[in-house]
Amino acid sequence: MTPINRDVPQDGDAPEDPQRLHNDLHEIWGNPRGLKALTIVNHSTLGLRFMVTGMVFFLIGGMLAMLVRAQLALPGQGFMTPDIYNQVTTMHGTVMMFLFAIPVLEGLAIYMIPKMIGARDLVCPRLTSLGYWCYLFGGIIITFSLVLEMAPESGWFMYTPLSSSEYSPGLGSDFWLLGITFVEISALSAGVELVVSILRTRTQGMALHKMPLFAWYILAMALMIVVGFPPLILGSILLELERAVGMPFFEVAGGGDPILWQHLFWLFGHPEVYIIFLPAAGIVSTLIPVFAGRPIVGYGWVVFAILVTGFISFGLWVHHMFTVGIPQLAQAFFSASSMLVAVPTAIQVFVWLATLWLGKPKMKLPMLWIVGFLVIFVCGGLTGVMLALVPFNWQVHDTHFVVAHMHYVLVGGMFFPLIAGLYYWLPLFSGRMPSETLGKWGFWLTFIGFNTTFLIMHWTGLLGMPRRVYSYDTGMGWDVFNLISSLGGFLLSVGIAMVLLDIALHFRFGKPAKHNPWNADTLEWANTMPPSAYNFVSLPNVDTRHPLWDNPDLPHTITEGRHGLAVASHGRREMWGSDPLTGKVREIIHLPDNSWWPLFAALALSVVCLSLLTKFYPLAGIAVVVAVAFLLRWSWENGAHPKAAPDARVNPGDPPLHSRTMDGPGLWAMSVTLLANGSFFLSYLFGWFYLWTVSPEWRMPETSPLSLLGLIVAGLALTAGAGLLEKLVRGLRQQQDAGLAAGMYFISALGFVQVAVTLWVLLGADLAITVTTHDAVIMVGLVYVLLHGGLGSILALLQGLRVGYGYVGAYAPFEPVVVAQWWRYNVVTFWVIVGALAVLPSVIGG
Ligand code: HEM
Numbered sequence: 001m002t003p004i005n006r007d008v009p010q011d012g013d014a015p016e017d018p019q020r021l022h023n024d025l026h027e028i029w030g031n032p033r034g035l036k037a038l039t040i041v042n043h044s045t046l047g048l049r050f051m052v053t054g055m056v057f058f059l060i061g062g063m064l065a066m067l068v069r070a071q072l073a074l075p076g077q078g079f080m081t082p083d084i085y086n087q088v089t090t091m092h093g094t095v096m097m098f099l100f101a102i103p104v105l106e107g108l109a110i111y112m113i114p115k116m117i118g119a120r121d122l123v124c125p126r127l128t129s130l131g132y133w134c135y136l137f138g139g140i141i142i143t144f145s146l147v148l149e150m151a152p153e154s155g156w157f158m159y160t161p162l163s164s165s166e167y168s169p170g171l172g173s174d175f176w177l178l179g180i181t182f183v184e185i186s187a188l189s190a191g192v193e194l195v196v197s198i199l200r201t202r203t204q205g206m207a208l209h210k211m212p213l214f215a216w217y218i219l220a221m222a223l224m225i226v227v228g229f230p231p232l233i234l235g236s237i238l239l240e241l242e243r244a245v246g247m248p249f250f251e252v253a254g255g256g257d258p259i260l261w262q263h264l265f266w267l268f269g270h271p272e273v274y275i276i277f278l279p280a281a282g283i284v285s286t287l288i289p290v291f292a293g294r295p296i297v298g299y300g301w302v303v304f305a306i307l308v309t310g311f312i313s314f315g316l317w318v319h320h321m322f323t324v325g326i327p328q329l330a331q332a333f334f335s336a337s338s339m340l341v342a343v344p345t346a347i348q349v350f351v352w353l354a355t356l357w358l359g360k361p362k363m364k365l366p367m368l369w370i371v372g373f374l375v376i377f378v379c380g381g382l383t384g385v386m387l388a389l390v391p392f393n394w395q396v397h398d399t400h401f402v403v404a405h406m407h408y409v410l411v412g413g414m415f416f417p418l419i420a421g422l423y424y425w426l427p428l429f430s431g432r433m434p435s436e437t438l439g440k441w442g443f444w445l446t447f448i449g450f451n452t453t454f455l456i457m458h459w460t461g462l463l464g465m466p467r468r469v470y471s472y473d474t475g476m477g478w479d480v481f482n483l484i485s486s487l488g489g490f491l492l493s494v495g496i497a498m499v500l501l502d503i504a505l506h507f508r509f510g511k512p513a514k515h516n517p518w519n520a521d522t523l524e525w526a527n528t529m530p531p532s533a534y535n536f537v538s539l540p541n542v543d544t545r546h547p548l549w550d551n552p553d554l555p556h557t558i559t560e561g562r563h564g565l566a567v568a569s570h571g572r573r574e575m576w577g578s579d580p581l582t583g584k585v586r587e588i589i590h591l592p593d594n595s596w597w598p599l600f601a602a603l604a605l606s607v608v609c610l611s612l613l614t615k616f617y618p619l620a621g622i623a624v625v626v627a628v629a630f631l632l633r634w635s636w637e638n639g640a641h642p643k644a645a646p647d648a649r650v651n652p653g654d655p656p657l658h659s660r661t662m663d664g665p666g667l668w669a670m671s672v673t674l675l676a677n678g679s680f681f682l683s684y685l686f687g688w689f690y691l692w693t694v695s696p697e698w699r700m701p702e703t704s705p706l707s708l709l710g711l712i713v714a715g716l717a718l719t720a721g722a723g724l725l726e727k728l729v730r731g732l733r734q735q736q737d738a739g740l741a742a743g744m745y746f747i748s749a750l751g752f753v754q755v756a757v758t759l760w761v762l763l764g765a766d767l768a769i770t771v772t773t774h775d776a777v778i779m780v781g782l783v784y785v786l787l788h789g790g791l792g793s794i795l796a797l798l799q800g801l802r803v804g805y806g807y808v809g810a811y812a813p814f815e816p817v818v819v820a821q822w823w824r825y826n827v828v829t830f831w832v833i834v835g836a837l838a839v840l841p842s843v844i845g846g
């Protein structure tokens, strides 16, 4: 008998008619068909869309790789011109990293996480949809450049000055910079909502230390996305400004420094490697215990390793830059930290081996891929430690040795676990089993093909063959090796094609799977196969790490509606919001339903992207306004305010609706967004101080061009507004909302004063933004505070209106708290900007 949770009141231990409950829930959650399918926000549908789209980009990236291997198969080949070759390699790396690896893993997380933690959807469903559309449109824009023969050609990390308008005239780099920034909206959306969902929507009783390991891995990945992507976004904006407007951030003559780009890129780029590896390792840590038939050895150690990996990986970006002339001490530090990161990885490898050793492993198809992963990834890790040694690094830098290392880590560490995971979860997606024979052929061809292609590149690299060079002369001793490597590449393609064929065919011809076919322990297998749109009819109380092993009856009692929230009577999408640590239920969350707004907003944003690309600035301006209008319109109807849920009946003792609380998921989403924003801001400050102290031609004027008085007036207006907002929030906490609307309008007015005065300071400063880097950087900082102040004012204004409409008040206080968080952030960043850009230079002097 399942323990029915007594903490949270039930509407009855079991509904009289479970089938009716199913139908009602389906009515509320089900996906529309036809054109309306574009409005779907459900995480299962969108997760699958992410994965399928990602696999299509994988095929494109794979075809580009085959073109490269065809060109390098023999010496002196001219089948691609150097120009086209550069485009093809750049696009191979770009597509694989940005359009395949990250989105596919995100898609898997988007699909899996709610099912694993016992939730009905992710906490910001419309954000999932926005993320998907930005990914799709951005990806199409980027790959379309290939068709136009205008693809980026300065390598997937876009080093300046190669990528500057002087050395890369055409539109190639612009496609990359604008397209990738657009796609990153999707990564950030997924990052924010995965963090909040994992922390705040686990089912009742699932304390943090009872959470499946996969959720820990995704939590770390999502946090790393949130902190790691903003430096790249900043760098891309700066480089695009340099190319389009001529603001000299990286150009030495004006006072810039190309090395700043490398820092910003690798501040993102190294964590990126772990952003890809962690979820893949999460798949491994999920599958190994299931196939070994025992719990993982050392859950705590794995969690520790995940957190340490996430932390250290932000401290080693410089190991990509050992050859640029970094001070010796810094080299030693980054070399040591690079070797250190092998420790948490080794912990995980030992945990996996120990779990296999102590269990009775069953060599099913998914396990084959896990073993392939272990072999390849450990080799890649070893060459990684070799590369962390500075003298060795100097020797093989920019040779095919690095290409080999990279693919051992990326293909071994990401692609193999991904396929293992796909095979493992296929029955859940489709209710059918894949074919073992075809699958085994696919595995062995891929494994042998992979090693033939890449093992050999270690040799060509040591023999001095440079990477990214379109051709080579005969007689360098590289000929035979390259031929073998290319043949291996084609073997690899056949293997991968077989795997994809197997997966595609199984949807039609696969044998029906029995429920929970691998005898897994985690909650996603308590779903029907394939799962319903709402995942769980009732939300169980889970206080064990292995719910299905400890209670094999759980799938039935869930379906019979014997657990929490087995009601459909409100007619809205409901699930638990719970305590981040203990998993105790804190509120009932009302999720928004399907909507056109995310699609419309993404379309407007792609118009922004395309018009910037074609330098059609008036259109870009209009599109920005339209996009913001769509987003605000979307935010207007969002939220479970009393008018949208007038009949939300809460029985005495039930947890409150989230709109009636002061720290609901909205506040958490805002806080995580601000974490990303803060990372962007810190990257900017890093840039400012870096250029100031290191850049060779940096020129600082005697006195700051900014009016300190003006800035202080603006800052005081902002601070007063934020202070007043705090006071209103304190009132709401005591259920007082007298003067709320008027207060909001006044706060908004103060915000506009800040914007107006800052603008006046900016215009009065007479900055020569295309001449000196100093002025260009100042301009960016002031525009940053202007945009933030402007948005803060608009949000306060809307709050005033919403109070008038009866959406916000003492009975529904959750929105002002979210806006207050934004204002707090603005106050801090504003004064830091004043200090760093205006006060400090006068005190220290240029
Ligand atoms: C599927 C089989 C693959 C093959 C045959 C292949 C082949 C290659 C080759 C030959 C290069 C070197 C180009 C040059 O230096 O001129 C290269 C570069 C690269 N590959 Fe792959 N690749 C494959 C899969 C992947 C995957 C799955 C990823 C990432 C998840 C990836 C990421 C990269 C990156 C980032 C580069 C850029 C290296 C650079 O900038 O020099 N590749 N690939």
Ligand SMILES: [Cu+2]
Residues within 6 Å of the ligand: 269, 270, 273, 316, 317, 319, 320
């Ligand atoms: Cu790195």
